[in-house]
Amino acid sequence: MKVYEGANIRNVVLVGHGHAGKTSLVSSMLYTAGATQRLGRVDDGTAATDYDDEEIARKMTISSGLAHAEWGKTKINFVDTPGFNMFVHEAKMVLPAVEAALVIVDGVAGVEVVTERVWGYCDEINLPRMVVVSRMDRERSDATRVLESLNKAFGRLVMPLQLPIGSEKNLSGIIDLVRMKARTYEMGGNGKGKEGDIPENLKATAQEWHEKLVELVAEGNDALMEEFFEKGTIPEEHLVPALHDAIREDRIFPVLFASGLGNIGGDELMDFIVDYIPAPIEKGSARGQVTSGNGEPPSRKVADSEPLSMFVFKTVSDAFSGRISYFKVVSGILRNDATLQNFTRNSAEKLAHISIMQGKTAIPVTELHAGDIGAVAKLKDTLTGDTLGEKSAPIQYPAIKLPEPAITFAIEPKSRADEDKLGVGVHKLMEEDAMLRFFRDP
Template sequence: MKTYDEKHVKNIVLLGAAKSGKTTLSETMLFEAGIVSKRGTVEEKNTVSDYHEIEYERGNSVYATSMHTEWRDYKINVIDTPGLEDFIGEVIASIRVCDTAVLLLNAQYGVEIGTELIWDYVDKYRKPTILAVNQLDTEQANFTKTLEEARQALGNAVTIMQYPVNQGPGFNAIIDLLKMTMYRFPKNGGKPEKLPIPDNEQEQASKLHNELVEKAAENDDTLMEQYFEKGNLDEDELREGLKIGMLKHQIFPVFCLSAKNDMGSGRLMGFIDNVAPSAIDMPAETTEDGTAVPCDPAGPACLFVFKTLQEPHVGRLTFFKVMSGEIKPGMELINEKGNTTERISQLFIADGKNRNNVDKLRAGDIGCTLKLKNTLTNHTLCDKSFPGQITPIDFPGPKVRVAIEAKNKADDEKLSEVLAEIHMEDPTLEVEFNRELKQVILHGQGDLHLLVTKWRLENIYKMQVEFLPAKIPYRETIQKPALASYRHKKQSGGAGQFGEVYIKIEPWFEGMPPLKEYPVRDTEEIPLSWGGKLVFNNCIVGGAIDARFLPSILKGIMEKMQEGPLTGSYVRDIRVSVYDGKMHPVDSNDISFKIAGMMAFRDAFHQAAPQLLEPVFELEATAPDFMMGDVMSELQSRRSIITGMDTLNGYQVIKARTPQAELDKLFAALRNVTQGKAKLRSNFADYAPVPPEVQKKLSEEYRKTETVA
């Protein structure tokens, strides 16, 4: 395969809502370039991009897939991405390494659910963007409406480059404002006929061409001067102005397509070749310490891993972008995060499931390799002279969670290994082995994200699993002081057991006054690993309990605090004072005082107005104005407390405090009532008292389990 220099490699990512035609466009681009001899279709399950079994079953993309085309002495690397929010991690990683985003808009539906979420990440990374209005050959196609919605969502940078002459079922012609030519396509698509612009379109085309020229000129002083002198720009000057505007995020050129009928894709590819920036045109990448990394083939060798994929019968595939230098088979590169050296055994250009061997990849190119042992997504491989690690991809935190367990307990260990492997591929799927809740919990981007993971476990890894509700990590504490004593006495022949303990427990808070009722001989403050504190006072005088038994009393109390008397949850923020007791010269021992301390604490706890606490999250919901009523209603129906409202870029932002017990249901409900237009962020805030009726219910459920046990 030909090796291209850094100026002739273009990296694009196809973005858009589900069913906007990304996979069909990628197939058409590969066909136009001669990479495939026949175009596949999603319906026939034979496209280059969607080749995984789950994608065949669902009929849409689940994974981001790398491909390439070679078009007029340029190489175009193409990444086709999923259109559903649940797989946003695949989208973000692809945006991160590509140099131009091609955002597809379905001419039937305009700016759809999910498009604005995708745009947030395109805007965050400031990627040059092309808008492609697709499916102009459908009955409901409406180019004008789609354009208006795009401008409402993305601003005035949306710039018409082409417009359709006859949208609808008979669509076959586009007017191109850069070349001021009409392209008319044959019935089956492909290479168009170049024609003069019809007389009835001249006025509209001239008006839009002038707007395009002004837009291109205003991004560069030299071009602006030439425009003022000549009153126009030639085609090369226009291209230069458009490129500058795209790099500044001030021009998003709009193209017209029927990807299904192969109309407009060749012109789009030509624009990508001639105008869209390459990696060398983009701002330099940076390392974690802020050092710039120019895209220089003569620089130190460095690659950045943006995706890992475990393929059946193949092993681990590692996808990367060459950030600097050249990468060749046989090279040994350092991975500081993996604390290892990796050898690049083979280099490939991927086209879906097919891999093409290459001799080298230069700065700015995208490729993959096999069987790296300790290198994962977000890792950097480089030679010794490279200045550090490339700034990693910032993946979003999870939104929903579920507990998972193997139906066959013998598979527990295997399940842990497989889940770790899946997380390696998909960092947005987090796996938590929660000792407190005694559950393995999956955290994901949505219910579909979790269900696809379950499908993979059952169909790829052949493991039967089940989903269960994820438990809530409640906490227990008390609201008032209480006294209690407990005598542990046991005689069964020979040496017996005896220990008697008197304690006082109180709610602990920072800065509380010292104990007054009893003399405090010494105090131990114990920060608890689950949050809060235990303060333990030794108030024994006169040798009622030997000092050597105090650690055993504390141990008993700590054990009970790890399985609270109310619901079995961790106990926090309590001061315990041991002020009296009795011991036996023969029968007293550590176990006796441990049991006595535990039981005295339990009895005192029930008398001290026990309070169950639940984790509460700070929630931020962003949605359009007209949806605020539905959003507020859902929040309030799920025990949320509204803490503030604000506006941001034409959207309303509601801030609230929401119990974790309601979060999973709330996410699904808000996605439903806002048709996916609400954006949610949540972070743990603190613990707060649960309502009395909830505490009563949970306490009764716990007592039933104790009785059964």
């Protein structure tokens, strides 16, 4: 696997209500990019990021999964998260590890309960986000109705950058409202669209939305607003960088359209991620919570030249590899066999055999640069939320605050001989799920 520097990395999390199409969309993009050899399907149990036996049996995401694709000269890290209420805290846990969220909305249902909840999570940390209206090939999918529900829920800053061509089973492509070009696809094909002119019957609608988009982007830029009033439009070479800034500053929440099962729109979505989503190094600095001697909390630039620091955002218990820690390299370069200090627990950890994940498959790497996401097995003390780094440059990043559990269950062993086994099993579950609490009732 090629080593990527921070400027050529994009980290995104897919969040949204259950069954909105998050996992199918990840599978579509992986297949289109050549990262997988077939188009994974949730119903077939072949989706890359839903590999747990329970996920396959229930046809739903239960735990966050990692995957990646190489698109052009850029590596895109995807984090696929659950969308059901009882597991949605998994989405909140991973938000600090990414630079943007793709809020996936069902093309029929529109905005749902968990859609609003994860949007609020993003608001809490000012995370840039964009909406992807998925499953546009479904019966009764309706772009106009979904856009209305988005504007009602999240305001006028939600603005389409695309429009679908066709609907339901006749979905055949998308219109790029920035470049004013169309891209058509074969339903269930290789996912790579053919560029052409906008269909005649959609030109007027596309032009109307293009003008609304240009006007909204120009609102945050006096020079662009002046150019817009003078010329009635903004050329693409000025619009693209202005749109990038507007997305990063939460002055616009773009809307795109796709079908994961139909493998339509994934290539355009990856183009969009590369062109408009901030690279990790654009984040600037990450601030720690430990107060240094001069009274100021320490911080790290997201740069290779800084002392190494990283935080763990997810823990997985694997039957063969043991405890696997998913982490984000905030600063510095992590190399194989590094010995780091766990600043949260004041212990040393050796990181042997670092890797990147493609679903359940660990791909060994020799190093990871600032901004990248990876995994390592068998850390003895490290758990979710912990910060690790060079012992000579201490820092501790703040942990995500989770809500208190809302449901309590009683469990008991079948016999006294099973008590120890039960305790071991419960504590493994607690390592994976930070929301779980365990106590004995005398």
